[in-house]
Structure formats: structure tokens, C-alpha cells
Amino acid sequence: MHELAISRSIASIAERSAHARLARGGTVTTVEVDIGHLRQVVPETLVWAWSFVTEGTALDSSRLAVNHIPAVLRCRACGAQTVLTDVFTLTCGTCGDGNVEVISGDEMVVVALIVEDNNG
Ligand SMILES: [Zn+2]
Known part of the structure; x- marks a missing residue:
């Protein structure tokens, strides 16, 4: 389950980037990522893994938008x-x-x- 590991890295990058606004009570609604074809990611699985990984975190209920890069x-x-x-x-x-x-x-x-x- 390669997608879980990728989701975790994306979540930690997103949390770090949004840190200041999250600290002021902001809510992350969408995280948009470019994922290259060579990463061998199934976008649907990544989106599922995202909801699993972010549950109960600052990113809970945010949407992961995946751009597939050929x-x-x-x-x-x-x-x-x-x-x-x-x-x-x-x-x-x-x-x-x-x-x-x-x-x-x-x-x-x-x-x-x-x-x-x-x-x-
Ligand atoms: Zn050639």
C-alpha cells in the first residue's frame, strides 16, 4: 500500500505549509498535488488513503485533488x-x-x- 506512504508525506508537507493559518483557526479545504506517472500511484486509491491518513488530524475532511502528470x-x-x-x-x-x-x-x-x- 504504496499510496498510504505517499499520502502521509503529502499530509506532512501540507500541514507544515499551512501551519501558520491552521494555528489561527483556518481549515484546509483542498490540497492539490502533481503526481507523476512514474510514481505508479492509483489516484482513486490515493484519495481513499488521504481520507484515512488525515482522519482526526488538522487536515480532516480536506479534499485531495490529484493532477496526473504523464x-x-x-x-x-x-x-x-x-x-x-x-x-x-x-x-x-x-x-x-x-x-x-x-x-x-x-x-x-x-x-x-x-x-x-x-x-x-
Ligand atoms: Zn530515440
Whole structure:
């Protein structure tokens, strides 16, 4: 259950980032993350894991919005950029060469936190 570990890291990043506003009584409503294809995460499972991990914490009842980032490789042999469809063969989709550079797909970044301040 790889998604649980990822949820825990995202939750700790989000709590740290929102710390000051949480301390003033704010509520985190949405945490938006970029998750690269190479992370091999099932978004539905990640969302389930999120509700499990955040239950009873400062992030309880917040929504996890997952942006799936495709894995893009650039081939050093022929220069082609191809989108990877499976994660087990890191080879160029055009010429099949294994000398490739990962352009995107390795992300695990909190890109936005929506916090509602308590105005009461
Ligand atoms: Zn190539």
C-alpha cells in the first residue's frame, strides 16, 4: 500500500505549509498535488488513503485533488520526445534506445493549498 506512504508525506508537507493559518483557526479545504506517472500511484486509491491518513488530524475532511502528470522521455540517441505508457521499459518510443532522459513524470509536489480562514 504504496499510496498510504505517499499520502502521509503529502499530509506532512501540507500541514507544515499551512501551519501558520491552521494555528489561527483556518481549515484546509483542498490540497492539490502533481503526481507523476512514474510514481505508479492509483489516484482513486490515493484519495481513499488521504481520507484515512488525515482522519482526526488538522487536515480532516480536506479534499485531495490529484493532477496526473504523464511521463515524458527525451531520447539522447534520436532526440524524440515520447510519452511513456508503462513504467517498466524506460526506452525511446521512436527508436527503442535506452539512453533516455526523464523530462517529467517523477513529480510528487503539493502545488496548491486552499485554506479557509476562520472569521468567527
Ligand atoms: Zn530515440
